[in-house]
Amino acid sequence: MAALVLAAGASRRMRGRDKLLEDAGGGPVLRRVAEAARASKADRVLVVLPPDAPARAAALAGLAVETAEAADAAEGMAASLRAGLAAVEATADAVVLLLADMPEVGAAEIDRLIAAFDPGEGREIARAVSADGRPGHPVLFGRRFFEDLRGLVGDQGARSVVAAAADFVVDVPTPGTAALVDLDTPEDWAAWRAGRAD
Numbered sequence: 001m002a003a004l005v006l007a008a009g010a011s012r013r014m015r016g017r018d019k020l021l022e023d024a025g026g027g028p029v030l031r032r033v034a035e036a037a038r039a040s041k042a043d044r045v046l047v048v049l050p051p052d053a054p055a056r057a058a059a060l061a062g063l064a065v066e067t068a069e070a071a072d073a074a075e076g077m078a079a080s081l082r083a084g085l086a087a088v089e090a091t092a093d094a095v096v097l098l099l100a101d102m103p104e105v106g107a108a109e110i111d112r113l114i115a116a117f118d119p120g121e122g123r124e125i126a127r128a129v130s131a132d133g134r135p136g137h138p139v140l141f142g143r144r145f146f147e148d149l150r151g152l153v154g155d156q157g158a159r160s161v162v163a164a165a166a167d168f169v170v171d172v173p174t175p176g177t178a179a180l181v182d183l184d185t186p187e188d189w190a191a192w193r194a195g196r197a198d
Helices: 029-039 054-059 077-088 107-116 143-150 159-164 186-197
Strands: 002-006 044-049 066-069 094-099 125-129 135-142 169-173
Touching: 002 029, 002 077, 029 044, 029 054, 029 094, 029 107, 044 077, 066 077, 077 094, 077 143, 094 107, 107 125, 107 135, 107 169, 125 159, 135 143, 143 159
Parallel strands: 002 044, 002 094, 044 066, 125 169
Antiparallel strands: 094 135, 125 135
């Protein structure tokens, strides 16, 4: 079981700031997500970084995680998926895809997905949903779907793979809105921090 932290995005909507280095309460959000993955029941944690990202690499210093470079990261999320899969697919029965800008996803949420995965029962995609049932992240994919994930292009995530495999999807409830909170803009970050201060 491998956890892939997708951290090769360009933070284009942050107007010059790197969203993955924003403080998420005690350290950069990238490190917080990687720590959650490390604390989960995943056997390996791999963080996919863009080329020449020393500050992001430094944010992971001292953590027992592996890194891989998405050489064509400018293409979008599909490039990160391909780079991550290339690094883990030989040994992984499944991968948990984590977005590096989701500070409320913890080890417990990842472990719920791992527990829900059961190829023998046809549960080969486990998708986190909010407490009220809205689909979000992370999402676990069994080996059956690795080839479909490798075939993605551009800045699309894996939504199309999930949609085409509805019979294999199990939705896994997670507390509150943790599965939905991703922070892409300075306004997102300000609102999230204000909510935590209340």
